[in-house]
Amino acid sequence: MIFYPLRLAGYGLLSIGAINLLVRGTLSPELLKSIPGRLAMANGLIAFVPWLLLSMALIFLQGNRERRSREQFPVQLLHRLLLPLVVGYLLLVPLMIRDAVGYNKVVQSEITTQLQLFRNGSRQLLDQVAPLDTPMAVARVVQRYPSISMAVDPTETAGQLKNKLAEALRNGEARLRTRLDDQRRSRLEGLFQRTIASTLVALVAAAALAGLRRQNLAAITASGHRVGDYFRQDLLHDRPLPAGSRRPVHREVGAENAPFPKEWMVSEQPEPQESRARS
Numbered sequence: 001m002i003f004y005p006l007r008l009a010g011y012g013l014l015s016i017g018a019i020n021l022l023v024r025g026t027l028s029p030e031l032l033k034s035i036p037g038r039l040a041m042a043n044g045l046i047a048f049v050p051w052l053l054l055s056m057a058l059i060f061l062q063g064n065r066e067r068r069s070r071e072q073f074p075v076q077l078l079h080r081l082l083l084p085l086v087v088g089y090l091l092l093v094p095l096m097i098r099d100a101v102g103y104n105k106v107v108q109s110e111i112t113t114q115l116q117l118f119r120n121g122s123r124q125l126l127d128q129v130a131p132l133d134t135p136m137a138v139a140r141v142v143q144r145y146p147s148i149s150m151a152v153d154p155t156e157t158a159g160q161l162k163n164k165l166a167e168a169l170r171n172g173e174a175r176l177r178t179r180l181d182d183q184r185r186s187r188l189e190g191l192f193q194r195t196i197a198s199t200l201v202a203l204v205a206a207a208a209l210a211g212l213r214r215q216n217l218a219a220i221t222a223s224g225h226r227v228g229d230y231f232r233q234d235l236l237h238d239r240p241l242p243a244g245s246r247r248p249v250h251r252e253v254g255a256e257n258a259p260f261p262k263e264w265m266v267s268e269q270p271e272p273q274e275s276r277a278r279s
Contacts, residue, residue: 003062010058011074017051035103039191042096045089046198049205052085056212063219064230076231082213089206093199100195104188111180118176122169126162135161148172 021027026044031037059078067075125145129138138161139152150168152161220230 003065004068006058006061007067007071010055010061012055013051013058014055014078017048017055020051021045021048035099035106038099039096039103042092042099042198043194045092046201049089049201053205053208056082056209060212060216063216064223067231072231076228079213079216079227079231082209082216086206086209086213089202089209092202096195096198096202100191103191107184107187111177111184114180115173115177118173122173125169126166129162129165132162133158138162138165 021044024044025031026041026048028041031041056078059075125141129141132138132141135152135156135158138158142148142150142152142161142165148165148168149172150164156164220227223230
């Protein structure tokens, strides 16, 4: 009687995992509108795989042995969901790869945009100080931008300050590029590692669910029942086959070669002593 409690544990694990998906909003349609949202949804579905595989393995443990009638609806529903789950996890693989590549393009575009904004600001600043002819006027303009790391020497000419400002802006652009490249590398390295791991997990999930479905279908075919009738029965009291179905007939070895039915054959055992005495 151990199979039924294990199946109950499987139903419980599956319920907890499904509730966890709903609470975290993993299946929210809003996530489908952006690449980060779709990647978050895919990661949530991948995190659900251990719950799914363990619960399914427990629910379909040993076919229909010790199954109860109260399981009729959920077990039929879960069996019919196996194929959509297999297809879903297989489709998840190219979708995750596509979104990972798309996210890489988005990050690269953000870096290009930030660098372009910095270049535009530098050009405007240089154009602003270009007509100035005194070092104090140039220094006053530079002081409006605290982010520019540039020391102002009152003894320098306006031209020298302008050249120093241009060099400081070039150095600032180089530092910004380095910082953005480091951020991109850290973000994308983690993304690609997660994508590779998630791809493998999705393939394992699809293969495991496909194997479980194949196992169920083999048991259903061997029983001679339709899917609904197979999972509707309680194998403690097996249901009869539907009309038109036949169970395989098991005969004893050599029975097919006998010329007469076994009941017609004369026993070769000697008669009892009492019967011979009466005769």
